[in-house]
Amino acid sequence: MNNHDLKLYFIMGSANVHKRPPLEVLEEALQSGITMFQFREKGPDALTGQAYEIFAQSCQKLCKQYHIPFIVNDDIELALKLGADGIHIGQDDFPVAVIREKIGDMLLGVSVHTKDEVHTALQYAADYVGIGPIFATTSKSDAKPPSGTEFLQQVRSEHPDLPIVAIGGIDESNAQLVFKAGAHGIAVISAICESVNIKDTVLTLTSIQPS
Numbered sequence: 001m002n003n004h005d006l007k008l009y010f011i012m013g014s015a016n017v018h019k020r021p022p023l024e025v026l027e028e029a030l031q032s033g034i035t036m037f038q039f040r041e042k043g044p045d046a047l048t049g050q051a052y053e054i055f056a057q058s059c060q061k062l063c064k065q066y067h068i069p070f071i072v073n074d075d076i077e078l079a080l081k082l083g084a085d086g087i088h089i090g091q092d093d094f095p096v097a098v099i100r101e102k103i104g105d106m107l108l109g110v111s112v113h114t115k116d117e118v119h120t121a122l123q124y125a126a127d128y129v130g131i132g133p134i135f136a137t138t139s140k141s142d143a144k145p146p147s148g149t150e151f152l153q154q155v156r157s158e159h160p161d162l163p164i165v166a167i168g169g170i171d172e173s174n175a176q177l178v179f180k181a182g183a184h185g186i187a188v189i190s191a192i193c194e195s196v197n198i199k200d201t202v203l204t205l206t207s208i209q210p211s
């Protein structure tokens, strides 16, 4: 993984798309230039069992076609079963130490909200950290209050080489602020899932530079 892979990190599950089939949205986002994808199938109506696995495999197959890293959120067993490129975990999922042991050198992303959590992520060689929610989000029902870019700026200045992706309410209107604050990339759910023109949205978001 290189820092550019984090540039536009699309996260999606079936609950995030309403107007079109999820796989159509993912393929259009891949064709338009997202740089990384996270399979995040959560919520009361999330797919389960065989339908869940088949949906994950279909997303992974599309990512392979476009040579884009396929990351699984939370579900280590699924990530190992599919041979995913990586796993993303939060503080309430599993202790980072346990994960690293189980996944070997698969990419590991960790959500962090405090300096201690950053140090633990570093201790277990996380490949990137997710910081947020930067702004208010509608995509995560149990999200913490928006933190703004302050913590992001602190982590970037204290750990200049740690790859950071920012998440939470990010779209074309505020993405530049986030890059200026030091994020290597932005993670989005609704900015793409609810876009009326995914290609335009992806092109706009991938063209944003910090300066």
Ligand SMILES: Nc1nc(C(F)(F)F)ncc1COP(=O)(O)OP(=O)(O)O
Binding pocket: 009, 011, 038, 040, 042, 073, 074, 088, 089, 090, 091, 092, 093, 109, 110, 111, 129, 130, 131, 140, 165, 166, 167, 187
């Ligand atoms: N899924 C995520 N992906 C990122 C990424 F860095 F990839 F942008 N950052 C943060 C999260 C949130 O992760 P978590 O706190 O476990 O909540 P959930 O499992 O509901 O997503």
Ligand SMILES: [Mg+2]
Binding pocket: 073, 074, 088, 089, 090, 093
């Ligand atoms: Mg999680």
